[in-house]
Amino acid sequence: MPRSAVIRSIGHYVPDKILTNAYFESIVDTTDEWITQRTGMKERRMVAEDQATSAIATEAAKEALARAGVDAEELDVIVCATCTPDMFFPSVACLVQRNIGAKRAGAFDVGAACAGFIHGLCVGDALVRNRNAEKVLVIGADTLTRFTDYTDRSTCILFGDGGGAVVLEGAEDTDRGILTTVLMADGNGAPHIDLEVGGTRYPAHSPLADEKRKFIYMNGNEVYRFAVKAMGDACNKALDQAGLRACDVDLFVPHQANLRIIESAAKRLGLTEDKVFVNVEKYGNTSGGSIPLGLYEAEQSGRLKQGMVVMTVGFGAGLVWGANLIRW
Numbered sequence: 001m002p003r004s005a006v007i008r009s010i011g012h013y014v015p016d017k018i019l020t021n022a023y024f025e026s027i028v029d030t031t032d033e034w035i036t037q038r039t040g041m042k043e044r045r046m047v048a049e050d051q052a053t054s055a056i057a058t059e060a061a062k063e064a065l066a067r068a069g070v071d072a073e074e075l076d077v078i079v080c081a082t083c084t085p086d087m088f089f090p091s092v093a094c095l096v097q098r099n100i101g102a103k104r105a106g107a108f109d110v111g112a113a114c115a116g117f118i119h120g121l122c123v124g125d126a127l128v129r130n131r132n133a134e135k136v137l138v139i140g141a142d143t144l145t146r147f148t149d150y151t152d153r154s155t156c157i158l159f160g161d162g163g164g165a166v167v168l169e170g171a172e173d174t175d176r177g178i179l180t181t182v183l184m185a186d187g188n189g190a191p192h193i194d195l196e197v198g199g200t201r202y203p204a205h206s207p208l209a210d211e212k213r214k215f216i217y218m219n220g221n222e223v224y225r226f227a228v229k230a231m232g233d234a235c236n237k238a239l240d241q242a243g244l245r246a247c248d249v250d251l252f253v254p255h256q257a258n259l260r261i262i263e264s265a266a267k268r269l270g271l272t273e274d275k276v277f278v279n280v281e282k283y284g285n286t287s288g289g290s291i292p293l294g295l296y297e298a299e300q301s302g303r304l305k306q307g308m309v310v311m312t313v314g315f316g317a318g319l320v321w322g323a324n325l326i327r328w
Protein backbone atom coordinates (compact mmCIF):
# COMPACT_ATOMS: atom_id res chain seq x y z
CA MET A 1 0.00 0.00 0.00
CA PRO A 2 1.28 3.53 -0.70
CA ARG A 3 2.40 5.73 2.14
CA SER A 4 -0.15 8.07 3.69
CA ALA A 5 -0.24 10.83 6.30
CA VAL A 6 -2.50 9.81 9.17
CA ILE A 7 -3.88 12.23 11.74
CA ARG A 8 -2.68 10.77 15.03
CA SER A 9 -4.30 13.32 17.31
CA ILE A 10 -5.88 16.73 17.49
CA GLY A 11 -5.62 19.54 20.04
CA HIS A 12 -7.24 22.94 20.41
CA TYR A 13 -7.17 26.20 22.32
CA VAL A 14 -9.63 29.04 22.77
CA PRO A 15 -9.10 32.03 25.06
CA ASP A 16 -11.28 32.38 28.16
CA LYS A 17 -12.88 35.74 27.41
CA ILE A 18 -16.35 35.44 25.85
CA LEU A 19 -18.02 38.13 23.72
CA THR A 20 -21.79 37.53 23.72
CA ASN A 21 -24.44 38.97 21.42
CA ALA A 22 -25.60 41.00 24.43
CA TYR A 23 -22.16 42.59 24.54
CA PHE A 24 -22.51 43.69 20.90
CA GLU A 25 -25.97 45.07 21.67
CA SER A 26 -24.21 47.29 24.19
CA ILE A 27 -21.52 48.63 21.82
CA VAL A 28 -23.18 48.88 18.36
CA ASP A 29 -26.68 49.21 16.91
CA THR A 30 -27.57 45.51 16.67
CA THR A 31 -29.72 42.84 18.30
CA ASP A 32 -29.26 39.25 19.42
CA GLU A 33 -32.09 38.37 17.05
CA TRP A 34 -30.39 39.93 13.99
CA ILE A 35 -27.04 38.30 14.73
CA THR A 36 -28.58 34.89 15.42
CA GLN A 37 -30.79 34.92 12.32
CA ARG A 38 -28.16 36.24 9.91
CA THR A 39 -25.10 34.39 11.19
CA GLY A 40 -26.06 31.68 13.72
CA MET A 41 -23.55 33.19 16.16
CA LYS A 42 -24.10 33.55 19.90
CA GLU A 43 -20.58 33.83 21.33
CA ARG A 44 -16.95 34.29 20.27
CA ARG A 45 -13.66 34.24 22.19
CA MET A 46 -11.12 37.02 22.54
CA VAL A 47 -7.44 36.76 23.51
CA ALA A 48 -6.13 38.38 26.71
CA GLU A 49 -4.03 41.49 26.27
CA ASP A 50 -0.76 39.60 26.72
CA GLN A 51 -1.68 36.86 24.24
CA ALA A 52 -1.12 36.69 20.49
CA THR A 53 -1.55 33.98 17.86
CA SER A 54 1.53 32.04 19.02
CA ALA A 55 -0.13 31.57 22.44
CA ILE A 56 -3.17 29.94 20.81
CA ALA A 57 -0.96 27.86 18.51
CA THR A 58 1.33 26.73 21.33
CA GLU A 59 -1.50 25.53 23.57
CA ALA A 60 -3.19 23.70 20.69
CA ALA A 61 0.15 22.12 19.78
CA LYS A 62 0.82 20.95 23.35
CA GLU A 63 -2.58 19.28 23.58
CA ALA A 64 -2.19 17.56 20.20
CA LEU A 65 1.26 16.22 21.17
CA ALA A 66 0.07 15.03 24.58
CA ARG A 67 -2.92 13.24 23.06
CA ALA A 68 -0.70 11.54 20.45
CA GLY A 69 1.90 10.58 23.05
CA VAL A 70 4.48 12.24 20.80
CA ASP A 71 7.40 14.19 22.25
CA ALA A 72 8.07 17.62 20.69
CA GLU A 73 11.59 16.44 19.84
CA GLU A 74 10.16 13.77 17.56
CA LEU A 75 8.64 16.41 15.24
CA ASP A 76 10.30 16.93 11.86
CA VAL A 77 8.30 19.97 10.71
CA ILE A 78 5.84 22.48 12.18
CA VAL A 79 3.46 24.22 9.75
CA CYS A 80 1.25 27.00 11.09
CA ALA A 81 -1.64 28.31 9.01
CA THR A 82 -2.38 31.87 10.06
CA CYS A 83 -3.21 35.27 8.58
CA THR A 84 -2.71 37.06 11.91
CA PRO A 85 0.87 36.27 12.98
CA ASP A 86 2.33 37.83 16.14
CA MET A 87 4.52 39.91 13.80
CA PHE A 88 5.78 39.80 10.20
CA PHE A 89 8.74 37.73 11.27
CA PRO A 90 9.67 35.42 12.86
CA SER A 91 6.86 33.08 11.90
CA VAL A 92 4.33 31.80 14.41
CA ALA A 93 5.58 28.28 13.65
CA CYS A 94 9.08 29.28 14.84
CA LEU A 95 7.68 30.72 18.07
CA VAL A 96 5.80 27.47 18.64
CA GLN A 97 8.96 25.48 17.86
CA ARG A 98 10.73 27.39 20.64
CA ASN A 99 7.80 27.24 23.07
CA ILE A 100 7.36 23.48 22.86
CA GLY A 101 11.08 22.63 22.50
CA ALA A 102 10.81 20.94 19.10
CA LYS A 103 14.57 20.97 18.67
CA ARG A 104 14.75 18.90 15.47
CA ALA A 105 11.86 20.54 13.63
CA GLY A 106 11.80 22.94 10.70
CA ALA A 107 9.07 25.54 11.01
CA PHE A 108 7.19 27.89 8.71
CA ASP A 109 3.81 29.59 8.29
CA VAL A 110 1.26 29.18 5.52
CA GLY A 111 -0.95 32.15 4.60
CA ALA A 112 -4.35 31.39 3.13
CA ALA A 113 -6.68 33.28 5.48
CA CYS A 114 -9.77 31.29 6.48
CA ALA A 115 -8.75 28.41 4.20
CA GLY A 116 -5.32 28.25 5.84
CA PHE A 117 -5.74 24.92 7.60
CA ILE A 118 -6.78 23.21 4.34
CA HIS A 119 -3.55 24.47 2.77
CA GLY A 120 -1.43 23.59 5.83
CA LEU A 121 -2.77 20.06 5.88
CA CYS A 122 -1.95 19.70 2.17
CA VAL A 123 1.65 20.78 2.81
CA GLY A 124 1.99 18.45 5.81
CA ASP A 125 0.50 15.58 3.82
CA ALA A 126 2.95 16.14 0.95
CA LEU A 127 5.96 16.31 3.30
CA VAL A 128 4.99 13.03 4.91
CA ARG A 129 4.06 11.15 1.74
CA ASN A 130 7.27 12.25 -0.01
CA ARG A 131 9.29 11.06 3.01
CA ASN A 132 10.65 14.53 3.74
CA ALA A 133 9.18 14.08 7.20
CA GLU A 134 7.82 11.37 9.43
CA LYS A 135 5.93 13.51 11.95
CA VAL A 136 4.49 16.93 11.13
CA LEU A 137 2.53 19.26 13.38
CA VAL A 138 -0.05 21.25 11.41
CA ILE A 139 -1.63 24.17 13.25
CA GLY A 140 -4.44 26.55 12.30
CA ALA A 141 -4.65 29.59 14.57
CA ASP A 142 -5.83 33.16 14.24
CA THR A 143 -6.49 36.26 16.34
CA LEU A 144 -8.89 38.24 14.17
CA THR A 145 -10.15 40.33 17.10
CA ARG A 146 -6.90 42.34 16.96
CA PHE A 147 -7.93 43.62 13.52
CA THR A 148 -11.65 44.00 14.12
CA ASP A 149 -13.30 47.41 14.09
CA TYR A 150 -15.63 47.36 17.10
CA THR A 151 -17.51 50.37 15.75
CA ASP A 152 -18.53 48.55 12.53
CA ARG A 153 -21.63 46.46 13.26
CA SER A 154 -21.44 44.59 9.97
CA THR A 155 -18.07 42.97 10.75
CA CYS A 156 -17.40 43.17 14.49
CA ILE A 157 -20.04 40.58 15.37
CA LEU A 158 -18.42 37.98 13.11
CA PHE A 159 -14.93 37.36 14.40
CA GLY A 160 -13.32 35.46 17.26
CA ASP A 161 -9.98 33.95 18.28
CA GLY A 162 -8.93 30.31 18.54
CA GLY A 163 -7.17 27.42 16.90
CA GLY A 164 -6.33 23.77 16.68
CA ALA A 165 -3.46 21.48 15.75
CA VAL A 166 -2.99 17.96 14.43
CA VAL A 167 -0.06 15.55 14.57
CA LEU A 168 0.42 13.93 11.15
CA GLU A 169 2.44 10.74 10.94
CA GLY A 170 3.54 8.59 8.00
CA ALA A 171 1.95 5.16 7.76
CA GLU A 172 1.89 2.24 5.34
CA ASP A 173 -0.71 -0.51 5.12
CA THR A 174 -3.63 1.67 6.14
CA ASP A 175 -6.61 3.18 4.38
CA ARG A 176 -6.54 6.07 6.88
CA GLY A 177 -4.98 9.48 6.14
CA ILE A 178 -5.43 12.56 3.96
CA LEU A 179 -7.14 11.19 0.86
CA THR A 180 -7.01 14.28 -1.32
CA THR A 181 -6.87 18.08 -1.26
CA VAL A 182 -8.24 20.77 -3.57
CA LEU A 183 -6.71 24.28 -3.46
CA MET A 184 -8.18 27.16 -5.47
CA ALA A 185 -7.75 30.94 -5.73
CA ASP A 186 -9.06 34.00 -7.55
CA GLY A 187 -6.95 37.07 -6.89
CA ASN A 188 -9.50 39.23 -8.74
CA GLY A 189 -11.55 38.94 -5.57
CA ALA A 190 -8.77 40.50 -3.48
CA PRO A 191 -10.71 43.75 -2.85
CA HIS A 192 -13.63 41.89 -1.25
CA ILE A 193 -11.79 41.14 2.02
CA ASP A 194 -8.66 43.00 2.99
CA LEU A 195 -6.59 44.66 5.65
CA GLU A 196 -4.56 47.42 4.01
CA VAL A 197 -2.36 48.83 6.73
CA GLY A 198 0.65 47.03 8.16
CA GLY A 199 1.98 45.48 4.97
CA THR A 200 4.64 46.80 2.61
CA ARG A 201 2.17 48.94 0.63
CA TYR A 202 1.01 50.94 3.61
CA PRO A 203 3.36 50.27 6.55
CA ALA A 204 1.95 51.33 9.92
CA HIS A 205 4.47 54.22 10.11
CA SER A 206 3.69 55.56 6.62
CA PRO A 207 1.77 58.87 6.36
CA LEU A 208 -0.41 57.08 3.78
CA ALA A 209 -1.52 54.62 6.44
CA ASP A 210 -3.76 57.20 8.13
CA GLU A 211 -6.20 57.16 5.23
CA LYS A 212 -6.15 53.42 4.71
CA ARG A 213 -7.98 50.55 6.40
CA LYS A 214 -6.43 49.46 9.68
CA PHE A 215 -9.16 46.90 10.35
CA ILE A 216 -10.66 44.00 8.42
CA TYR A 217 -12.74 45.22 5.49
CA MET A 218 -15.29 42.86 4.02
CA ASN A 219 -17.92 43.12 1.31
CA GLY A 220 -20.24 40.70 3.11
CA ASN A 221 -22.76 40.13 0.35
CA GLU A 222 -20.11 39.49 -2.29
CA VAL A 223 -18.23 37.09 -0.01
CA TYR A 224 -21.47 35.33 0.90
CA ARG A 225 -22.36 34.63 -2.74
CA PHE A 226 -18.84 33.51 -3.55
CA ALA A 227 -18.63 31.27 -0.46
CA VAL A 228 -21.68 29.14 -1.17
CA LYS A 229 -20.55 28.38 -4.73
CA ALA A 230 -16.87 27.96 -3.82
CA MET A 231 -17.61 25.48 -1.05
CA GLY A 232 -19.74 23.35 -3.34
CA ASP A 233 -17.20 23.46 -6.18
CA ALA A 234 -14.21 22.56 -3.97
CA CYS A 235 -16.06 19.68 -2.32
CA ASN A 236 -17.29 18.23 -5.61
CA LYS A 237 -13.79 18.43 -7.06
CA ALA A 238 -12.30 16.72 -3.98
CA LEU A 239 -14.92 13.96 -4.17
CA ASP A 240 -14.18 13.45 -7.88
CA GLN A 241 -10.44 13.27 -7.22
CA ALA A 242 -10.94 10.67 -4.51
CA GLY A 243 -13.49 8.67 -6.52
CA LEU A 244 -16.11 9.20 -3.81
CA ARG A 245 -19.65 10.59 -3.74
CA ALA A 246 -21.24 12.98 -1.27
CA CYS A 247 -23.13 10.05 0.28
CA ASP A 248 -19.76 8.47 1.20
CA VAL A 249 -18.97 11.41 3.49
CA ASP A 250 -19.60 10.60 7.16
CA LEU A 251 -19.00 14.10 8.48
CA PHE A 252 -18.72 17.53 6.86
CA VAL A 253 -16.65 20.03 8.84
CA PRO A 254 -16.80 23.37 6.99
CA HIS A 255 -15.21 26.70 7.84
CA GLN A 256 -17.52 28.34 10.39
CA ALA A 257 -18.16 31.79 8.92
CA ASN A 258 -21.94 31.87 8.88
CA LEU A 259 -24.59 29.23 9.61
CA ARG A 260 -26.58 30.19 6.52
CA ILE A 261 -23.54 29.72 4.27
CA ILE A 262 -22.92 26.29 5.82
CA GLU A 263 -26.54 25.24 5.37
CA SER A 264 -26.66 26.41 1.75
CA ALA A 265 -23.41 24.63 0.91
CA ALA A 266 -24.57 21.42 2.60
CA LYS A 267 -27.84 21.58 0.67
CA ARG A 268 -26.04 22.03 -2.65
CA LEU A 269 -23.97 18.95 -1.83
CA GLY A 270 -27.02 16.96 -0.75
CA LEU A 271 -25.68 16.40 2.77
CA THR A 272 -28.21 15.84 5.51
CA GLU A 273 -28.08 17.85 8.74
CA ASP A 274 -26.77 14.93 10.81
CA LYS A 275 -23.61 14.90 8.67
CA VAL A 276 -22.84 18.60 9.10
CA PHE A 277 -20.76 19.81 12.04
CA VAL A 278 -21.53 23.31 13.32
CA ASN A 279 -20.04 25.20 16.25
CA VAL A 280 -20.27 28.73 14.81
CA GLU A 281 -22.64 29.64 17.66
CA LYS A 282 -19.78 29.24 20.18
CA TYR A 283 -16.79 30.76 18.43
CA GLY A 284 -17.88 32.86 15.43
CA ASN A 285 -15.39 33.01 12.56
CA THR A 286 -11.93 32.08 13.87
CA SER A 287 -10.40 32.04 10.36
CA GLY A 288 -7.65 29.41 10.08
CA GLY A 289 -8.60 28.14 13.53
CA SER A 290 -12.14 27.21 12.64
CA ILE A 291 -11.72 23.88 10.84
CA PRO A 292 -9.33 22.30 13.38
CA LEU A 293 -11.55 23.60 16.19
CA GLY A 294 -14.50 21.95 14.47
CA LEU A 295 -12.63 18.67 13.97
CA TYR A 296 -11.57 18.73 17.63
CA GLU A 297 -15.07 19.26 18.96
CA ALA A 298 -16.54 16.74 16.54
CA GLU A 299 -14.12 14.12 17.83
CA GLN A 300 -14.63 15.05 21.48
CA SER A 301 -18.40 14.83 21.13
CA GLY A 302 -18.16 11.36 19.54
CA ARG A 303 -19.38 12.46 16.11
CA LEU A 304 -16.00 11.90 14.46
CA LYS A 305 -14.54 8.42 14.88
CA GLN A 306 -11.56 6.57 13.48
CA GLY A 307 -12.17 5.27 9.96
CA MET A 308 -14.83 7.86 9.09
CA VAL A 309 -14.59 9.90 5.88
CA VAL A 310 -14.52 13.57 6.83
CA MET A 311 -14.70 16.43 4.34
CA THR A 312 -13.38 19.86 5.30
CA VAL A 313 -13.89 22.97 3.22
CA GLY A 314 -12.82 26.57 3.69
CA PHE A 315 -12.80 29.93 1.92
CA GLY A 316 -11.48 33.37 2.69
CA ALA A 317 -9.51 36.46 1.80
CA GLY A 318 -7.60 36.16 -1.45
CA LEU A 319 -10.03 34.98 -2.53
CA VAL A 320 -8.96 31.43 -1.72
CA TRP A 321 -10.86 28.24 -1.16
CA GLY A 322 -10.25 24.53 -0.86
CA ALA A 323 -11.23 21.20 0.61
CA ASN A 324 -9.63 18.11 2.17
CA LEU A 325 -11.00 14.59 2.25
CA ILE A 326 -9.63 12.61 5.17
CA ARG A 327 -10.16 9.08 6.40
CA TRP A 328 -9.93 9.83 10.14
Ligand code: ACO
Pocket residue numbers: 029030031034035038039113114153154155157193216218219220221223224227257258261285287315316317
Ligand atom coordinates in the same frame (compact mmCIF):
# COMPACT_ATOMS: atom_id res chain seq x y z
N1 ACO B 1 -27.01 44.33 13.26
C1 ACO B 1 -28.11 44.85 12.67
N2 ACO B 1 -28.13 45.17 11.38
C2 ACO B 1 -27.02 44.98 10.65
C3 ACO B 1 -25.85 44.45 11.21
C4 ACO B 1 -25.87 44.12 12.58
N3 ACO B 1 -24.82 43.59 13.21
N4 ACO B 1 -24.90 44.36 10.25
C5 ACO B 1 -25.46 44.82 9.12
N5 ACO B 1 -26.74 45.19 9.37
C6 ACO B 1 -27.71 45.75 8.44
C7 ACO B 1 -27.09 46.40 7.26
O1 ACO B 1 -26.70 47.73 7.56
C8 ACO B 1 -28.21 46.35 6.24
O2 ACO B 1 -29.09 47.38 6.50
P1 ACO B 1 -29.74 48.22 5.28
O3 ACO B 1 -30.53 47.20 4.52
O4 ACO B 1 -30.53 49.24 5.99
O5 ACO B 1 -28.57 48.74 4.51
C9 ACO B 1 -28.93 45.05 6.59
O6 ACO B 1 -28.51 44.72 7.93
C10 ACO B 1 -28.62 43.89 5.69
O7 ACO B 1 -27.21 43.82 5.52
P2 ACO B 1 -26.55 42.72 4.66
O8 ACO B 1 -25.07 42.95 4.58
O9 ACO B 1 -27.28 42.52 3.38
O10 ACO B 1 -26.83 41.44 5.59
P3 ACO B 1 -26.57 39.93 5.26
O11 ACO B 1 -27.81 39.16 5.48
O12 ACO B 1 -25.86 39.75 3.95
O13 ACO B 1 -25.55 39.48 6.40
C11 ACO B 1 -23.21 39.10 6.78
C12 ACO B 1 -24.29 40.14 6.53
C13 ACO B 1 -23.57 38.34 8.04
C14 ACO B 1 -21.87 39.80 6.94
C15 ACO B 1 -23.17 38.11 5.58
O14 ACO B 1 -23.12 38.85 4.38
C16 ACO B 1 -21.98 37.19 5.62
O15 ACO B 1 -21.88 36.34 6.47
N6 ACO B 1 -21.08 37.30 4.62
C17 ACO B 1 -19.95 36.39 4.51
C18 ACO B 1 -18.89 36.71 5.52
C19 ACO B 1 -17.81 35.67 5.47
O16 ACO B 1 -18.09 34.51 5.26
N7 ACO B 1 -16.54 36.02 5.63
C20 ACO B 1 -15.52 35.00 5.58
C21 ACO B 1 -14.26 35.52 5.20
S1 ACO B 1 -13.55 36.50 6.45
C22 ACO B 1 -11.86 36.37 6.31
O17 ACO B 1 -11.34 35.72 5.44
C23 ACO B 1 -11.03 37.11 7.32
